[in-house]
Amino acid sequence: MNILLTGGTGFIGSHLVPILLEKGYQLTLLSRKTRQPQQAVKFVQTLANFSDLNEFDAVINLAGEPIFDKRWTEKQKQKLLDSRVRLTAQLADLFVKSTQPPAVFISSSATGFYGDLPTDQSGTEKTPSSGGFTAELCKQWEVEALKTEAITRLCLIRTGIVFSERGGALKRMLPLYHLGLGGKLGNGKQHWAWIALEDYLRALCFLLENPNCVGVYNFVSPYPVTNAEFNCWLAKQCSKPAFCHVPAFVLKWLLGERSAILLDNQPLVPTHLLADGFGFKYPDLNFLNIKFS
16 A cells, blocks of 8 residues: 655654554655655655645545644644645645545544533534634634545544653653642543544554545544543552642633643544444553553
């Protein structure tokens, strides 16, 4: 299988690449970052190199400016939009121009699509989007990908918080917890939709390799946790107390609109993945016995 992968040098993509190579797939990585040549990997810096996508069997679109790294000024919001929406639109245009388009297009979105859900009732892929910047970003992002659904097998993946000892969200949290300064955020009752990195990678390969999989998928574990539950779990993993508390108004003052990522209530479940037969290795935090050093 010949695959075009965007975002292949990011946190998730860099862990996906060796898995795809081990499966014997040929990879073309779209990345602004230069890398040493790898076996079976070709690097390109722009989609302008392509007039169509006829040479590829699959496209995996994981690219996007990191959403939490910088304050959401109007300039930064535009960068977040452009890095997702504009690139996805370019890919969709290349699909349309292809006489033999790739058989599958796996395109990222995020659980930010749903915004702040007002209830503890489980949300599914059919739960409507609400307001807020992340919801609007994800809607625009998905609209572009949906332009290919009559051309190829389209899988839209709405990703929750990815947990791994190798990076991502936990990497930012660990220093405070190692110092015993961890604690709940806001009232701690908001649900976080999360997924273990290993399950994310397994689920993506599941969609790639199963021709019956199509549509929207929540890439989240079957059991979302409240922030308070997560706080207790991570403190236990670090063998440290975690009695600090950051009120919601403080987070909003410090982070501005970005605080929504931490404070929005998202009791989401992966209904579509489960219905299609995917089995989670880490369905809840009790299975994720990571020991942090």
